[in-house]
Amino acid sequence: MKQETLVIRLLLFAQLKDRLGRSELSFSLPLGSTGKDLLAQLGQNDPTLQSLLSVSRLAVNCEYTSLDQILREGDEVALIPPVSGG
Amino acid sequence: MKYLTRDTIGVRDRHRKRADLRDGASVEFLGIVRGRENGKKIFHLDYEAYPPMAERVMDRLVEEAGEKWPLHRVFLRHRIGRVSAGEVSVAIRVDAPHREEAFEACRFLIDAVKKDVPIWKREDDPLAHVSGKRGPVQRG
Numbered sequence: 614m615k616q617e618t619l620v621i622r623l624l625l626f627a628q629l630k631d632r633l634g635r636s637e638l639s640f641s642l643p644l645g646s647t648g649k650d651l652l653a654q655l656g657q658n659d660p661t662l663q664s665l666l667s668v669s670r671l672a673v674n675c676e677y678t679s680l681d682q683i684l685r686e687g688d689e690v691a692l693i694p695p696v697s698g699g
Numbered sequence: 700m701k702y703l704t705r706d707t708i709g710v711r712d713r714h715r716k717r718a719d720l721r722d723g724a725s726v727e728f729l730g731i732v733r734g735r736e737n738g739k740k741i742f743h744l745d746y747e748a749y750p751p752m753a754e755r756v757m758d759r760l761v762e763e764a765g766e767k768w769p770l771h772r773v774f775l776r777h778r779i780g781r782v783s784a785g786e787v788s789v790a791i792r793v794d795a796p797h798r799e800e801a802f803e804a805c806r807f808l809i810d811a812v813k814k815d816v817p818i819w820k821r822e823d824d825p826l827a828h829v830s831g832k833r834g835p836v837q838r839g
Contacts, residue, residue, distance in 0.1 A: 626749055627819035672817070675752035691749055691817075698746065698777060698818030699730045699789050699809065 619644055621651060621684055624691040628665060648673070648680040651690065669694045702757040703750055705780045708790045712776065719771040722794040724801040728809050729791075734784035741822065743783045749817040753777070760811045764793070767807070768800040775808060777818060788820075 621640045630636050642650060648671040656663050670677050672691040673684065684690060713727065732744050761773050772794040782788045791808050795801040812818075 624749065626817065627747055627821070672749075672752055675749075675755045677815075691752065693749070693752075693817050694819070696813070696815065696817055697820045698748075698816050699813040699820075 617644055618642060619646070619684065619686045621646075621688065621690050623651065623655070624689065626691070626694060627697075628694045629662075629669065629692055632662060632665065633659075642684065646684055648678065648682050648684065648690070651684065652680065652692075655692075665694060666692070700750060700754060702754055702775055702777060703748055703779050704776055705778070708776050708778065708787045713774050713790055713792050716772055716774070719794060721796055722771050723796055724798040725792065725794045726798070726801040726805040727790070727792040728805050729787050730789035730809070732782050732784045732786055732788050741784050743781050744788070744820045744822060745781050746777070746779045746788065747819045747821065748777075748779045750779070752817050756816045757812065760808060760815070763811075764804045764808055768793075768795060768804040770795050770800070770804055773804075773808075775812070777812065777816070779818070 618641050621642060623638045623640060625633055625636055625638065640651060640654060642654065652666055656666055670693045671680055672678060672693055673682055673688050675689065677693070732741065734741055757775055757777070761775055764770060764773060770793055772792070774790065774792040777789045778787070789809070789812060791805055793801050793805045793808065795804065
Protein backbone atom coordinates (compact mmCIF):
# COMPACT_ATOMS: atom_id res chain seq x y z
CA MET A 614 0.00 0.00 0.00
CA LYS A 615 1.32 3.43 -0.89
CA GLN A 616 2.16 5.53 2.10
CA GLU A 617 0.55 8.95 1.96
CA THR A 618 1.40 10.43 5.28
CA LEU A 619 4.57 10.71 7.21
CA VAL A 620 4.96 10.64 10.92
CA ILE A 621 7.31 13.24 12.33
CA ARG A 622 8.63 13.26 15.85
CA LEU A 623 9.24 16.85 16.88
CA LEU A 624 11.69 17.55 19.70
CA LEU A 625 10.97 20.49 21.97
CA PHE A 626 13.28 22.41 24.25
CA ALA A 627 13.32 25.16 26.85
CA GLN A 628 10.33 27.52 26.67
CA LEU A 629 8.59 25.38 24.07
CA LYS A 630 8.96 22.31 26.22
CA ASP A 631 7.59 24.22 29.20
CA ARG A 632 4.67 25.64 27.27
CA LEU A 633 3.63 22.30 25.84
CA GLY A 634 4.51 20.35 28.96
CA ARG A 635 6.43 17.70 27.07
CA SER A 636 9.73 17.23 25.32
CA GLU A 637 8.40 15.79 22.11
CA LEU A 638 5.32 15.63 19.94
CA SER A 639 4.33 13.38 17.10
CA PHE A 640 2.72 14.72 13.93
CA SER A 641 1.04 13.05 11.03
CA LEU A 642 1.58 15.11 7.90
CA PRO A 643 0.87 14.61 4.21
CA LEU A 644 3.87 13.44 2.21
CA GLY A 645 5.84 16.37 0.87
CA SER A 646 5.12 18.56 3.88
CA THR A 647 7.68 21.16 4.85
CA GLY A 648 8.85 22.63 8.13
CA LYS A 649 6.40 25.45 7.54
CA ASP A 650 3.51 22.97 7.35
CA LEU A 651 4.62 21.40 10.60
CA LEU A 652 4.74 24.77 12.35
CA ALA A 653 1.35 25.68 10.91
CA GLN A 654 -0.14 22.55 12.41
CA LEU A 655 1.49 23.21 15.75
CA GLY A 656 0.31 26.82 15.71
CA GLN A 657 -3.19 25.73 14.80
CA ASN A 658 -3.36 23.44 17.81
CA ASP A 659 -2.33 26.29 20.07
CA PRO A 660 -2.52 29.83 18.62
CA THR A 661 -0.91 31.32 21.74
CA LEU A 662 2.34 29.68 20.64
CA GLN A 663 2.58 31.89 17.59
CA SER A 664 4.94 34.52 18.98
CA LEU A 665 7.32 31.91 20.33
CA LEU A 666 7.22 29.93 17.09
CA SER A 667 8.03 33.03 15.09
CA VAL A 668 11.36 33.44 16.89
CA SER A 669 12.25 29.75 16.94
CA ARG A 670 14.46 28.02 14.40
CA LEU A 671 13.90 24.66 12.82
CA ALA A 672 16.56 21.96 12.84
CA VAL A 673 16.45 18.77 10.86
CA ASN A 674 18.91 16.04 11.76
CA CYS A 675 20.83 18.44 14.00
CA GLU A 676 21.28 21.16 11.37
CA TYR A 677 19.49 24.50 11.24
CA THR A 678 17.39 24.47 8.15
CA SER A 679 15.00 26.55 6.14
CA LEU A 680 11.29 26.23 6.81
CA ASP A 681 10.86 25.25 3.17
CA GLN A 682 12.76 22.03 3.61
CA ILE A 683 10.66 18.99 2.80
CA LEU A 684 10.48 16.62 5.74
CA ARG A 685 11.10 12.92 5.35
CA GLU A 686 10.10 9.91 7.35
CA GLY A 687 12.68 9.29 10.04
CA ASP A 688 13.98 12.87 10.13
CA GLU A 689 14.87 14.11 13.58
CA VAL A 690 13.08 17.43 13.66
CA ALA A 691 13.58 19.94 16.46
CA LEU A 692 12.29 23.37 17.24
CA ILE A 693 14.98 25.58 18.68
CA PRO A 694 13.64 28.53 20.68
CA PRO A 695 16.05 31.47 21.12
CA VAL A 696 19.18 30.00 22.65
CA SER A 697 20.72 31.39 25.84
CA GLY A 698 23.94 29.53 26.49
CA GLY A 699 27.10 31.13 27.75
CA MET B 700 30.66 14.34 24.57
CA LYS B 701 33.48 16.51 23.40
CA TYR B 702 32.20 19.99 24.14
CA LEU B 703 29.44 19.50 26.70
CA THR B 704 30.17 18.45 30.22
CA ARG B 705 28.30 17.92 33.47
CA ASP B 706 31.52 18.35 35.45
CA THR B 707 33.25 21.50 36.58
CA ILE B 708 35.66 22.97 34.06
CA GLY B 709 38.94 23.34 35.89
CA VAL B 710 42.17 25.06 35.05
CA ARG B 711 43.77 21.69 34.39
CA ASP B 712 41.17 20.85 31.75
CA ARG B 713 41.77 24.09 29.95
CA HIS B 714 45.54 23.73 29.93
CA ARG B 715 45.84 20.03 29.36
CA LYS B 716 47.23 20.17 25.86
CA ARG B 717 50.87 20.98 25.37
CA ALA B 718 51.87 24.37 24.12
CA ASP B 719 52.66 24.64 20.43
CA LEU B 720 55.96 26.45 19.92
CA ARG B 721 54.54 28.40 17.00
CA ASP B 722 52.14 30.14 19.35
CA GLY B 723 52.94 33.40 21.07
CA ALA B 724 49.47 34.24 22.35
CA SER B 725 46.80 32.51 24.36
CA VAL B 726 43.44 34.12 25.05
CA GLU B 727 40.95 32.62 27.43
CA PHE B 728 37.32 33.54 27.98
CA LEU B 729 35.37 32.23 30.95
CA GLY B 730 31.65 32.68 31.32
CA ILE B 731 30.69 32.63 34.99
CA VAL B 732 27.27 32.32 36.60
CA ARG B 733 26.48 35.63 38.28
CA GLY B 734 25.22 35.48 41.85
CA ARG B 735 22.79 38.31 41.24
CA GLU B 736 20.63 39.15 38.26
CA ASN B 737 18.26 42.13 38.12
CA GLY B 738 18.52 42.56 41.85
CA LYS B 739 17.59 38.95 42.49
CA LYS B 740 19.88 36.49 44.19
CA ILE B 741 20.89 33.54 42.00
CA PHE B 742 22.09 30.33 43.62
CA HIS B 743 22.48 28.32 40.45
CA LEU B 744 21.39 28.03 36.84
CA ASP B 745 20.28 24.91 35.05
CA TYR B 746 21.61 24.54 31.54
CA GLU B 747 19.57 22.48 29.15
CA ALA B 748 20.92 21.40 25.77
CA TYR B 749 20.04 19.49 22.68
CA PRO B 750 23.28 17.53 23.00
CA PRO B 751 23.84 15.96 19.57
CA MET B 752 23.13 19.23 17.81
CA ALA B 753 25.07 21.34 20.32
CA GLU B 754 28.10 19.10 19.77
CA ARG B 755 27.77 19.35 16.04
CA VAL B 756 27.34 23.14 16.00
CA MET B 757 30.33 23.65 18.31
CA ASP B 758 32.45 21.34 16.18
CA ARG B 759 31.54 23.41 13.17
CA LEU B 760 32.34 26.69 14.95
CA VAL B 761 35.78 25.47 15.98
CA GLU B 762 36.39 24.39 12.41
CA GLU B 763 35.22 27.77 11.11
CA ALA B 764 37.51 29.61 13.53
CA GLY B 765 40.40 27.44 12.35
CA GLU B 766 39.69 28.45 8.76
CA LYS B 767 39.55 32.16 9.58
CA TRP B 768 42.58 32.37 11.86
CA PRO B 769 45.82 30.37 12.14
CA LEU B 770 44.92 28.57 15.36
CA HIS B 771 46.88 25.67 16.71
CA ARG B 772 44.88 24.92 19.81
CA VAL B 773 41.27 25.56 20.64
CA PHE B 774 39.59 24.52 23.84
CA LEU B 775 35.83 24.89 24.06
CA ARG B 776 33.64 23.46 26.80
CA HIS B 777 30.13 24.27 27.98
CA ARG B 778 28.50 23.01 31.13
CA ILE B 779 25.09 21.42 31.14
CA GLY B 780 22.98 20.61 34.15
CA ARG B 781 23.21 22.59 37.35
CA VAL B 782 25.91 25.24 37.65
CA SER B 783 26.30 27.15 40.91
CA ALA B 784 26.83 30.90 41.10
CA GLY B 785 30.51 31.69 40.75
CA GLU B 786 31.22 28.59 38.69
CA VAL B 787 32.43 28.55 35.11
CA SER B 788 29.60 27.77 32.69
CA VAL B 789 31.58 28.11 29.48
CA ALA B 790 35.30 28.16 28.80
CA ILE B 791 37.12 29.01 25.60
CA ARG B 792 40.84 29.06 25.12
CA VAL B 793 42.49 29.93 21.86
CA ASP B 794 46.21 29.74 21.13
CA ALA B 795 47.64 31.41 18.06
CA PRO B 796 50.93 32.88 16.85
CA HIS B 797 49.87 36.47 17.64
CA ARG B 798 47.48 38.19 20.00
CA GLU B 799 45.27 39.75 17.32
CA GLU B 800 44.10 36.44 15.93
CA ALA B 801 43.83 34.91 19.38
CA PHE B 802 41.58 37.73 20.64
CA GLU B 803 39.50 37.79 17.47
CA ALA B 804 38.99 34.04 17.35
CA CYS B 805 38.08 33.87 21.02
CA ARG B 806 35.56 36.68 20.58
CA PHE B 807 34.12 35.02 17.49
CA LEU B 808 33.68 31.74 19.34
CA ILE B 809 31.90 33.08 22.41
CA ASP B 810 29.60 35.25 20.29
CA ALA B 811 28.77 32.34 18.01
CA VAL B 812 28.22 29.96 20.94
CA LYS B 813 25.72 32.39 22.45
CA LYS B 814 23.95 32.86 19.14
CA ASP B 815 23.84 29.40 17.60
CA VAL B 816 24.47 26.55 20.01
CA PRO B 817 21.23 24.96 21.25
CA ILE B 818 21.80 25.49 24.95
CA TRP B 819 19.37 27.24 27.27
CA LYS B 820 19.90 28.58 30.74
CA ARG B 821 17.12 28.70 33.24
CA GLU B 822 16.78 29.58 36.86
CA ASP B 823 14.50 26.65 37.49
CA ASP B 824 13.38 23.70 35.50
CA PRO B 825 9.60 23.48 35.85
CA LEU B 826 9.60 19.95 34.46
CA ALA B 827 12.32 18.69 36.78
CA HIS B 828 9.87 17.49 39.40
CA VAL B 829 7.58 15.94 36.78
CA SER B 830 10.30 13.69 35.44
CA GLY B 831 11.54 12.97 38.94
CA LYS B 832 14.99 14.19 38.00
CA ARG B 833 16.87 17.18 39.19
CA GLY B 834 18.10 19.59 36.60
CA PRO B 835 17.12 19.79 32.95
CA VAL B 836 15.27 16.91 31.44
CA GLN B 837 17.45 15.09 28.95
CA ARG B 838 16.22 13.39 25.86
CA GLY B 839 16.48 9.67 25.39
